[in-house]
Amino acid sequence: MSKPIQIYIDADACPVKDETYRVAARHGIKVFLVANSWIAVPRDVEVERVVVAAGPDVADDWIAERVEEGDLVITADVPLAARVVAKGSEAIGPTGKPFTAASIGMQLATRNLMADLRESGEITRGPRPFSPRDRSEFLQALERAVQRLKRKGFVAG
DSSP states (O other), rough: OOOBOOEEEOTTTTTTTHHHHHHHHHHTHHHEEEEEEOOOOOOOEEEEEOOOOSSSTHHHHHHHHHTTOOOEESEEEEEEEHHHTTTOEEEEOOOEEEETTTHHHHHHHHHHHHHHHHHTTTOOOOOOOOOOOHHHHHHHHHHHHHHHHHHOOOOOO
16 A cells, blocks of 8 residues: 655644645545644544744744655745755745745855845845735646656555
């Protein structure tokens, strides 16, 4: 039997939790909602709330230690996405943008450059507001990722 697909959500400030639950329920995929505070989850046996200790990167570490090839991670955190991709897993941002082995280096470099500019006093704009189009793009990207994993032989449920 092939390994079941699992979805891990880096839940703090994730705007697409409900969308992820719907796609996961449709495919019978278990979801781990990982955060450093209590977050309500639907009464679905396939969604497990994981509350980790407070502190920088504690939720990221929990996810990175458990994720395996054939799993999906929903995160806006580029360093976490890099760790996930290095393990052979898939990562998708809340706007639907996938993190891939080919793109993660540039995404990390851009993130680090923007952090350096902010630290030096340069005024930089934050991310644009989350839009309905972002939500739609995310749903499409998540569905494509699940279908791709199924074609590779990973199973839902």
